[in-house]
Amino acid sequence: MVRQIAGAPDYQRYLEHHAACHPGLPPLSPREHYAEFVTRRFGGGATRCC
Amino acid sequence: MLALKMRRVLPSLVWFAIAALGATAFAVLALSRGESVGAAWILAAGVASYVIAYRFYARFLAIKVFALDDRRATPAERLNNGRDFVPTNKWVLYGHHFAAIAGAGPLIGPMLAAQFGFLPGTLWLVAGVVVGGAVQDFTILFLSMRRDGKSLGQMAKEEVNSVAGMAAMIAILAIMVILLAVLALVVVNALKASPWGLFIIACTIPIALLMGWWMRTVRPGHVLEASAIGIALLLTALVAGRWVSLDPTWSRWFTWSGTGLSWAMIVYGFFASVLPVWLLLSPRDYLSTFLKIGTVLTLAVAILLTLPPIRMPALTQFTDGTGPVFAGKVFPFAFITIACGAISGFHALVASGTTPKMVTRESETRLLGYGGMLMESFVGLMAVIAAATLEPGVYFAMNVPAGVLGATGESASRVIAQWGFTLQPGQMEALARQMGEATLLSRTGGAPSLAVGMASILGGVVKGSGLALWYHFAIMFEALFILTTVDAGTRVGRFMLQELGAHLWKPFGRTSWYPSIVVSSALIVAGWGYFLYQGVVDPLGGINSLWPLFGIANQLLAAVALCVGTTILIKMGKQRYAWTTLVPLAWLAAVTLTAGWQKVFAADPRLGFLAHARSVARGSAANAARLIFNDRLDALLALAFMAVVLVVVAASAREWWLVLSRRKAPVVNEAAFVESAYAVGD
Numbered sequence: 266m267v268r269q270i271a272g273a274p275d276y277q278r279y280l281e282h283h284a285a286c287h288p289g290l291p292p293l294s295p296r297e298h299y300a301e302f303v304t305r306r307f308g309g310g311a312t313r314c315c
Numbered sequence: 316m317l318a319l320k321m322r323r324v325l326p327s328l329v330w331f332a333i334a335a336l337g338a339t340a341f342a343v344l345a346l347s348r349g350e351s352v353g354a355a356w357i358l359a360a361g362v363a364s365y366v367i368a369y370r371f372y373a374r375f376l377a378i379k380v381f382a383l384d385d386r387r388a389t390p391a392e393r394l395n396n397g398r399d400f401v402p403t404n405k406w407v408l409y410g411h412h413f414a415a416i417a418g419a420g421p422l423i424g425p426m427l428a429a430q431f432g433f434l435p436g437t438l439w440l441v442a443g444v445v446v447g448g449a450v451q452d453f454t455i456l457f458l459s460m461r462r463d464g465k466s467l468g469q470m471a472k473e474e475v476n477s478v479a480g481m482a483a484m485i486a487i488l489a490i491m492v493i494l495l496a497v498l499a500l501v502v503v504n505a506l507k508a509s510p511w512g513l514f515i516i517a518c519t520i521p522i523a524l525l526m527g528w529w530m531r532t533v534r535p536g537h538v539l540e541a542s543a544i545g546i547a548l549l550l551t552a553l554v555a556g557r558w559v560s561l562d563p564t565w566s567r568w569f570t571w572s573g574t575g576l577s578w579a580m581i582v583y584g585f586f587a588s589v590l591p592v593w594l595l596l597s598p599r600d601y602l603s604t605f606l607k608i609g610t611v612l613t614l615a616v617a618i619l620l621t622l623p624p625i626r627m628p629a630l631t632q633f634t635d636g637t638g639p640v641f642a643g644k645v646f647p648f649a650f651i652t653i654a655c656g657a658i659s660g661f662h663a664l665v666a667s668g669t670t671p672k673m674v675t676r677e678s679e680t681r682l683l684g685y686g687g688m689l690m691e692s693f694v695g696l697m698a699v700i701a702a703a704t705l706e707p708g709v710y711f712a713m714n715v716p717a718g719v720l721g722a723t724g725e726s727a728s729r730v731i732a733q734w735g736f737t738l739q740p741g742q743m744e745a746l747a748r749q750m751g752e753a754t755l756l757s758r759t760g761g762a763p764s765l766a767v768g769m770a771s772i773l774g775g776v777v778k779g780s781g782l783a784l785w786y787h788f789a790i791m792f793e794a795l796f797i798l799t800t801v802d803a804g805t806r807v808g809r810f811m812l813q814e815l816g817a818h819l820w821k822p823f824g825r826t827s828w829y830p831s832i833v834v835s836s837a838l839i840v841a842g843w844g845y846f847l848y849q850g851v852v853d854p855l856g857g858i859n860s861l862w863p864l865f866g867i868a869n870q871l872l873a874a875v876a877l878c879v880g881t882t883i884l885i886k887m888g889k890q891r892y893a894w895t896t897l898v899p900l901a902w903l904a905a906v907t908l909t910a911g912w913q914k915v916f917a918a919d920p921r922l923g924f925l926a927h928a929r930s931v932a933r934g935s936a937a938n939a940a941r942l943i944f945n946d947r948l949d950a951l952l953a954l955a956f957m958a959v960v961l962v963v964v965a966a967s968a969r970e971w972w973l974v975l976s977r978r979k980a981p982v983v984n985e986a987a988f989v990e991s992a993y994a995v996g997d
Contacts, residue, residue: 270410273538282397
């Protein structure tokens, strides 16, 4: 739960999602998954308020 | 029979009791003259109002105005991709949303506005959030959720017209530049001549790099573990800072001037925007999120445990506009200064950003949008309490620039005595020793006085021990998340500039093309860096002119958001309820336009930029040309902000008229209805 509040990635959840939605395709490694996650979340400029 | 009757009557009795408690608390606060009131009354007035507003007004908005429908699948459910569109538990998302909207604004604004006494700030934080800020956040979150998480700018363009869209975009960019300048100035003023503070903040950079490397290479994705290491190292740096401040060589190394620090901030901001996000930006963001939530909760508990006495009067004589912290009367400047805790246009960017993509059920937007903003207002009330626990003499000695107070404790006492407050000889020196600082005189910007207030509240729990440690903890807490905003804001500004630049020359819009990244980052940093540097060398401290500009810009963005909200409500056929967004819009327009007008044209050189330029021209200041140029630049900026408000209001009003007079079909661009698979009311 703390993980989600902070907006941290969840590799286990990703594996579940991947198995359910894209069966047959090889999933990303933890390292690739993290790199992709961070670029997506912060790459567009994380919104932080004043 | 009696039991049944009781069950029906009891809830009404409870709500009546809460309303009565709130009304009593406000009466105690407003009527107290001379005798001291406790912080408990401020909390009671606020919390009772929040509870009533959430139960009745937010419910009215949810059911009657927005007609939230849990049978309708949210974007998180329809577009679930396991990444940004993820159905999230509402309490988890509440924490996430709060961490995104809460920053330094609700803490610094009420601290500065305390020059009017504690009452104006308290009243506006509570009234403003209930009818303004929370309504804005809720409306934009709802509208963005119905549009698959579209941004405010996109909604302005699609639902109002392209003029409003362009105006919104320019407003966002301008507010970003001013916001970053003023926040960076707050940090510079807090770390200036403070080796202990600077040491901790300097340590956050290697700590963040270490965390970034850990999360990417050593243990990919282990954010909690890396954050725990980061926080442990941060607390070590906090304790080690004392030795740095006591050691003659080390303390010389970490004692920097304001100009030196502002250059360091500018260089840091540039690198934060250019470097990959995993290295610096994301680890800092995690660190500051944990620290922010932890400290806010701790402070709330400490205030409840200690219920500190209020030493500030309800109202000071400075409501007439003669205030030394910043110029201007209580109307409109209390509203401009409080800013984020009551209503913040910036929140419209978050409410149309990540949060709408994570909502599981439509009805939960009431808790997230309206409830999230109530929590932000509560943070503002804690800042009011921190300010009001300071003795007024100490408050003014810390927040009034040296140009007014003079350089010594004696000169400050004399000036403060003229205002009718007392500052004992040696009191500021003793306080500085207690807090582990060289001096606390004229430490403007609000952060140091907030830190003193927080230290005395947090230290009060442990019977006043370790005040210096608590003081620097508070400074670290503020500086860390301000720097997170500087990182993120520079990056957002850079993207917007690239998007705008692409209209002139296509390749400039390629967000991962290095030459474009470097040029756009340099331009954004130069923009806020200019205002920061001028603020640092300003003899009146800079906060004086920059904070009102920031407040005007932020409220202006809120006006843009409310224009978009009103337009869509009318197009949805909800014109009967358009007053819910029109009333705060009318108030904000009145406040920003009055404040903008006074900042530009007021005859008092303390208040009006142009009058100040004239008075400098008559004098013989060494740097007169620069001061005059800056005054004119600030005046131009204020005029541009006012023009943007007028353009957006006019463009929206035209749409309202076209739709209401049936000259134009009321088309809304909502995503189509898809039945939710989740059980309703589960």
